[in-house]
Amino acid sequence: MTGGGSGLGRALVTRFLDEGARVTVLDRTPESLAELDSATRKTLNIVAGDVTSAADNVAAVNSAVSAYGSVDVFVGNAGIWDFNRTILEMTTEEVENGYRELFDVNVKGYLLGARAVAEHLAERRGSMIFTLSNAALYPRGGGVLYTASKHAGVGIVSQLAYELAPHIRVNAVAPGGMATNLRGPQAMGLGDQSLSDVLPSPDSLKDYSALDVAPRPVDYVDTYVLLAAPQESATITGSVFDISGLGTPKRAAAVT
Numbered sequence: 001m002t003g004g005g006s007g008l009g010r011a012l013v014t015r016f017l018d019e020g021a022r023v024t025v026l027d028r029t030p031e032s033l034a035e036l037d038s039a040t041r042k043t044l045n046i047v048a049g050d051v052t053s054a055a056d057n058v059a060a061v062n063s064a065v066s067a068y069g070s071v072d073v074f075v076g077n078a079g080i081w082d083f084n085r086t087i088l089e090m091t092t093e094e095v096e097n098g099y100r101e102l103f104d105v106n107v108k109g110y111l112l113g114a115r116a117v118a119e120h121l122a123e124r125r126g127s128m129i130f131t132l133s134n135a136a137l138y139p140r141g142g143g144v145l146y147t148a149s150k151h152a153g154v155g156i157v158s159q160l161a162y163e164l165a166p167h168i169r170v171n172a173v174a175p176g177g178m179a180t181n182l183r184g185p186q187a188m189g190l191g192d193q194s195l196s197d198v199l200p201s202p203d204s205l206k207d208y209s210a211l212d213v214a215p216r217p218v219d220y221v222d223t224y225v226l227l228a229a230p231q232e233s234a235t236i237t238g239s240v241f242d243i244s245g246l247g248t249p250k251r252a253a254a255v256t
């Protein structure tokens, strides 16, 4: 799993450990990894590294194989956001450098992870699961850089499901907003800001939800467990599970 140190990734690590899985985490933030390690009482294999580096992805996969013998599931989850910056709010340099940094993490990171792990998963008839977003499907989940990067994720799932069949199932989960440490590109001056810093409160996420819920990371993990389970998801590949609830507009006045 990539990006398991914080937010959704941490909730996924906790849940997969509870399910009895043996988990390897690749994450670039040492403080998050240390917190994750001390918060969990079960054995975890932690690799510090950057998903934009081919060598770090290979090192994480090799570490997982030497710790546990094989890999059944790969979760590509590490990501960064653009804090809803519109095209007109960005300078040309921010478009160019923000694009490079954000696509390097959100798109290249997923491709490098997939490449590093593919042969191992194929041996086990395994599963790849990518974290996308409501921004993979609809506008208003970010600015144009983030939205384009998450749409690219839909292409990754569609094409890899085709290329890696019948040996590997490839799917994605598209969660909606949650109050996490999600950060932005340094190149846009957003590297030290987190999504939680700009939300009035975690509860304010209700303002976007037709169901009037303010989701927490833990609310999104069940779909990953389904897609990891070989029997339960034996027929599923090339799918993007929209669990954001944000495809349905919020009604102006709720009917009781």
Ligand SMILES: NC(=O)c1ccc[n+]([C@@H]2O[C@H](COP(=O)([O-])OP(=O)(O)OC[C@H]3O[C@@H](n4cnc5c(N)ncnc54)[C@H](O)[C@@H]3O)[C@@H](O)[C@H]2O)c1
Pocket (backbone or CB within 6 Å): 002, 003, 004, 005, 006, 007, 008, 009, 026, 027, 028, 029, 032, 049, 050, 051, 052, 077, 078, 079, 080, 081, 105, 109, 131, 132, 133, 134, 174, 175, 176, 177, 178, 179, 180, 181, 182, 183, 195
């Ligand atoms: N928070 C939201 O509202 C939201 C909504 C929809 C989708 N998502 C997606 O969920 C995923 C997880 O985000 P989150 O909200 O839990 O954020 P988060 O920042 O809490 O967790 C992301 C983790 O990824 C790690 N990471 C970031 N860049 C990395 C890199 N280059 N190499 C290695 N590790 C890296 C971070 O250190 C962090 O631990 C992302 O793909 C994000 O796009 C988030």
